[in-house]
Amino acid sequence: MTVRGTVLLVGSLGALAGYLWVVELGPLRAAPPATREAAPLLPVPPAAVARVELAEGVRRTTALRAEHGWTDAAGRAWPDGAVTDLIAALGALRPLTTVDADPATPGDYGLGPGARRLELAGTDGRPFLALELGERNPAWTGLYARRAGEPAVLLVGAVLGWELEKLRRAAPAPDP
Amino acid sequence: MNLCMRLCAAVLVAGVLTAAADEQPWTLEASNWEKGKDLLPEPVVKRLQKGEYWFKVVSADPSKFRHNYSQAFWDATEKNAGRYDLDEKTCGLKDKATDKIPDFVFGLPFPQFDKADPKAGCKIAWNFAMAGAQGGGGGATFTLNGVDTGGQFRRIKAFIHTRGYQGRHFGPIKENPEGLSGEAIGGALEPVDVEGVSTLTKRYWNWDGQDAVWAYVPSTRRARRVNAASRSDPVAGLDIFADDLNCYAGKVEYYQWKLVGEQTILAPLLQPYPFPMRSVSPTRQLIDTPYMPAGYEVPNAKGAPWWIQQNLLFVPRPVWVVEGQSSDPYYNFGKVIMYFDKEIYRIYWKQVHNRAGEYFYTAMCGYHFVKNDETFSAVFPNLVVGVNDKTNRAALGGRYQSSFLEQSWDPSYFSLRTLTHMTD
Numbered sequence: 001m002t003v004r005g006t007v008l009l010v011g012s013l014g015a016l017a018g019y020l021w022v023v024e025l026g027p028l029r030a031a032p033p034a035t036r037e038a039a040p041l042l043p044v045p046p047a048a049v050a051r052v053e054l055a056e057g058v059r060r061t062t063a064l065r066a067e068h069g070w071t072d073a074a075g076r077a078w079p080d081g082a083v084t085d086l087i088a089a090l091g092a093l094r095p096l097t098t099v100d101a102d103p104a105t106p107g108d109y110g111l112g113p114g115a116r117r118l119e120l121a122g123t124d125g126r127p128f129l130a131l132e133l134g135e136r137n138p139a140w141t142g143l144y145a146r147r148a149g150e151p152a153v154l155l156v157g158a159v160l161g162w163e164l165e166k167l168r169r170a171a172p173a174p175d176p
Numbered sequence: 177m178n179l180c181m182r183l184c185a186a187v188l189v190a191g192v193l194t195a196a197a198d199e200q201p202w203t204l205e206a207s208n209w210e211k212g213k214d215l216l217p218e219p220v221v222k223r224l225q226k227g228e229y230w231f232k233v234v235s236a237d238p239s240k241f242r243h244n245y246s247q248a249f250w251d252a253t254e255k256n257a258g259r260y261d262l263d264e265k266t267c268g269l270k271d272k273a274t275d276k277i278p279d280f281v282f283g284l285p286f287p288q289f290d291k292a293d294p295k296a297g298c299k300i301a302w303n304f305a306m307a308g309a310q311g312g313g314g315g316a317t318f319t320l321n322g323v324d325t326g327g328q329f330r331r332i333k334a335f336i337h338t339r340g341y342q343g344r345h346f347g348p349i350k351e352n353p354e355g356l357s358g359e360a361i362g363g364a365l366e367p368v369d370v371e372g373v374s375t376l377t378k379r380y381w382n383w384d385g386q387d388a389v390w391a392y393v394p395s396t397r398r399a400r401r402v403n404a405a406s407r408s409d410p411v412a413g414l415d416i417f418a419d420d421l422n423c424y425a426g427k428v429e430y431y432q433w434k435l436v437g438e439q440t441i442l443a444p445l446l447q448p449y450p451f452p453m454r455s456v457s458p459t460r461q462l463i464d465t466p467y468m469p470a471g472y473e474v475p476n477a478k479g480a481p482w483w484i485q486q487n488l489l490f491v492p493r494p495v496w497v498v499e500g501q502s503s504d505p506y507y508n509f510g511k512v513i514m515y516f517d518k519e520i521y522r523i524y525w526k527q528v529h530n531r532a533g534e535y536f537y538t539a540m541c542g543y544h545f546v547k548n549d550e551t552f553s554a555v556f557p558n559l560v561v562g563v564n565d566k567t568n569r570a571a572l573g574g575r576y577q578s579s580f581l582e583q584s585w586d587p588s589y590f591s592l593r594t595l596t597h598m599t600d
Contacts, residue, residue, distance in 0.1 A: 080294070081436065093533045140219050141534045141566050157533025159511050166436055 041156065042090035042120060042129050049087050050123040054167060056116045061171050065123075072172050082170035086163040090120065090129060095154040096142055102151045109144035109153050110134030117148075118164070136161065204442075204490075205230040215442050215492060217515070217525050219538050219565050228480040231490040236448035241491070242519055244450055247550035248345060249310055252283030260285040260302075266429045267298040268383030277383060280348040281306055284521065297433030297498045300516050305428050307521040309343025309358070311546075311554025316579035317365070321572045322414040323482040327472040332412055333366035339585050342381060345552045351587060357381040359590040363392075363598050370412065372599035375402075376592065383429055392595045399596050404430075405506035415537070415564040416571035422557045423514060423523035423541035430502055431512075437497035441515045442490035443524045444542035446558055453546045459584040463546050468559060468575050482561060482570035488542060494518045522555060536566040542574070546581070554581055 042049070052063040052070075062073040063083040070078040099109070106112040116133040134144035134153070142155040204212040206227040213221050216231075223229045242250070260278065261270045269285060271278035285306055286299040293299070315337035322330035338360040341352050356378055363374030372394035379387050387404040407419040407426055419425045446465055453461040466487045471477035474485045495515040502509065510529040517524065528537040542559030560573040588594075 080292075081434065085434075085436075089533065096532060096534055139566050139568070140222060141536055157529060158535035159529045159533035162511070162513065162527075162529075162535075169437060 038094040040091055041093050041095070041131070042087065044122070044128050046084070046087040046091050048122050049120050049128060051119075051121040051125075052083055052086065052167075053119045053121075054116065054164065055118075057114070061167060063167075074172075076172035078172055079170050082163075082166045086167050087120065089159055089163045093157055093160060095145075095156055097155050098152050099144065099155050100153040103153050106134075106146075106151075106153065111144060111146055111153065116164075119148075133160075133164075199235045201232060201234045201489075203230055204233055212442070215440060217441075217513070217527050217538055219527065219535070219563075220525070220540075223480065223563075227478070229483050230479065231442055232488070233442065234448060234489045234491055236491045236493075238519075241448060241493075244448075244545040244547065244553065244555070245307070245310065245520060246345065246547060246553040249283055249553060253287045254283075256281070256283050256285050257287050262295050262298055262302075263383050266383040267295070267301075267431075267433065268429050269302055277381065281342055282310070282344065282347070291435060291438070291496075296435040297500075298428065300435060300496050300498055300521070301424075301428045301431070301433045301500070303521040304422075304424070304516055304523060306343040308422055308555060308557075309340045310345055311340070311556070311581055312344035312346070312583055313337075313339040313358075313585065314554075314556075314579060314581040316556075316574075316576040318574050318576040319572070320411060320414055320416060321470070321472075321482075322569070323470065323472050323572065324569045325481060327481050330412070330414060331366075332364055332370060332414075334362060334364045336360060336362040337582075337585075337589070339582075339590060346583065352381075354378060355381050361590055361594060364412075374595055374598050376590065376595045378590070379427060387427065390592060390595060392598065394599045397596070399592055403506055405502070405504045405508075408502075408508040411571075411573075414562075414571040415567070415569050416539075416560060416562040416573050419509075420539045420541070420560045420562055420573065423526045423539055423560075424500065424512075426502075430504065430507075431500035432503065434499045435496055436499050436513075438518070439495060439497060439515075440492050441495045441524055443493040443495075443517065443522070444540055444559065445489055445491055446487060446542065446544040447489060448491050450545040450547040450553065453548065453581065456580075459582060461546075461548075461581045463544075463556070463579050463581070465544055465558060465577055465579065467577050468542075470572055480570070482563065482572060484559070484561065488559070493524070495524065520555070534566075536564060538563050538565065 050065040054061040063070045063078055070083045111132050111134040118131045118133060119127055120129040121127045130148035131145050132148060136143050136158065137155060140158065142158050143161050145154050145156045146152055206225060209225045212224055220229065259272060261272050263270050268277060284303040286303055289296050289299045315335060317335040320332040320334060321328050338358065340358045341349055342357040358379045360377045363372060364370040374392045376390045377387055389402050389404055390399045391402050392399040408417055411418060451463050451465060453463045455461050468484045468487045471479055471483050471485055472481040477485055495517055498514050498516055500512045500514060510531040510533055513527040514523045515525045522543050523541055526539050527535060529535050540561040541557060544556050544558050547553040556579055558574045561570060563570040
């Protein structure tokens, strides 16, 4: 092949590569990710949480951050683990899916009046997370929840149910 | 006075009779499910309520049950008190006298611990590891059965051979050039499309080393090193995982362990007390055990097709509830909740969440015991019923009718050469 032929061939290949890069692959390079991972339920670091409150009917379970660990509303110490495990779980858990964006009957999911409520707040009382907690899903893999004031029903991993059970079991016993 | 004595005697007799009645075997089933709601993991109670599962419950004398393990084991356990600690960083076992990993351990390394100790979960895991290692090595040919609501959809026949260097009766094996705590070779025998697919695992007796695992596929005639985290991958596409053997099959150091509670749970056992073994050579003993048919194998069976129909008993046992979590990003499981016997340190049940916190799987792990006199005993994992509640499918593993103990394998048996010549 002559020098001229080689130059022409290299030129053509260059033009082809340029075309592919700009026209064909351009949109792919610029394409946003297909799905965005949902944000964790608890949007602040666990250390920022100063108050945890779980309301189940008339029963209220409270944990307040103290100098060394956590106490209940009466000042009794919580055993190590249950409160911090719950907060850590909420910091890691992301909604698995939105089950129903605007349910006609939230009671079908165990939500609405009478549902359990979980609130986490900071030292200044500012709420970081307020969740209404419903039933487990039929496969038992998750539980239904929704953020306070929002209609959408979320499915959250069942590990949250396990952490809440641990919290209930670990709650300081009232004085005899 | 006479009346008082009569009344007291009557009360005493009534009490004895009530206690005797409590000892009688009984069946936990849908009609009396409330009696079992605190004796089983929640997803299992759900199936009990629906009539898919039932449980033949028998009591076991606590002292006799403890002596499923030999007196030699318990004597060594007693001597271990105060000898061991844990490495802060890895949760590895540490000899207090040297601050290093001990040369050889036999018996439970932590016969006592404070349940408020943040390291209690790891100590429980070490007791579990050493209780399981007491037999020293052996093997069995078993099946893996994939079962859905329509019945069995896949069956694989496989074998496993193991050799333990730590925790065994009769002391350490002299030759251990690779510094192992144990090694195993396993392979598929049937059906023909998977025949010869096999793995070799070497577990190092150190705090931070990963297991070395090789997989061999006959069609490519290549043995490939695979990640130890593959223990959380489904075996042959079934709802069962390599980490289900004994309900946990990894190194203790792979998990962060946390003791979160204690309760009583129903322990699945072939029988509450040991099976006899018969010697077939100076180093090998055979153990015959009955088959445990599942619903899909029994005409007109009731309940879930994967539920065991015969030869399985449930003994109420006190357990530690322990969470385990791997920090390996390639490990598929998130938080795993396990129920460890407080005395003999077997895991009977585990509930598994995925890394997104979604519960998906419960495994029930059954055992049997063998013992000669008070100088030797072993505990065998003989059953895993793994149930994927997300897909409503299950897999059964184990259920072998014959197993063996081997105290002296050929030194070159657990090798890549054996692995790659399995189908020759």
